[in-house]
Amino acid sequence: MRYIGIDYGSKRVGVAFSDELATMGFPHAILQNTPALADMVVVLIKEHSVDAMVMGESKDFHGVENKVAHDARVFSEEISSRTGVHVFFESEIFTTQEARRFPDGKRRADHRAVDAEAAALILTSYLSHHDNN
Secondary structure, three states, X not given: OOEEEEEEOOOEEEEXXXXXXXXXXXXXXXXXXXXXXXXXXXXXXXHOOOXXXXXXXXXXXXXXXXXXXXXXXXXXXXXXXXXOOEEEEEEOOOHHXXXXXXXXXXXXXXXXXXXXXXXXXXXXXXXXXXXXX
């Protein structure tokens, strides 16, 4: 089973894909959140033979969804209706901060790949505690 991971943001959207065995996520791209976003994601899903999508679930520390979470749900519903893929949600709390750090804990100076890396972290988190076969 192949998954696409999405770190949905109001300006940029990180994209990651799972490996063929659905054991972990790998950063793929950062897309601009424009009116063409859904079309681009639909193409990626078809090109990579994706079976399911894992969306980062944006909530505050009290478990309350914010505006980005609402927009992400609307987006995920559109993608699901256009492609037929199932959508799962996974907490994205601290994924962006984690993606900004090197393994030794130092902060990255270059943040260009952070959104795609955050998407990979979200996807890997989901895959690590779900039976994906």
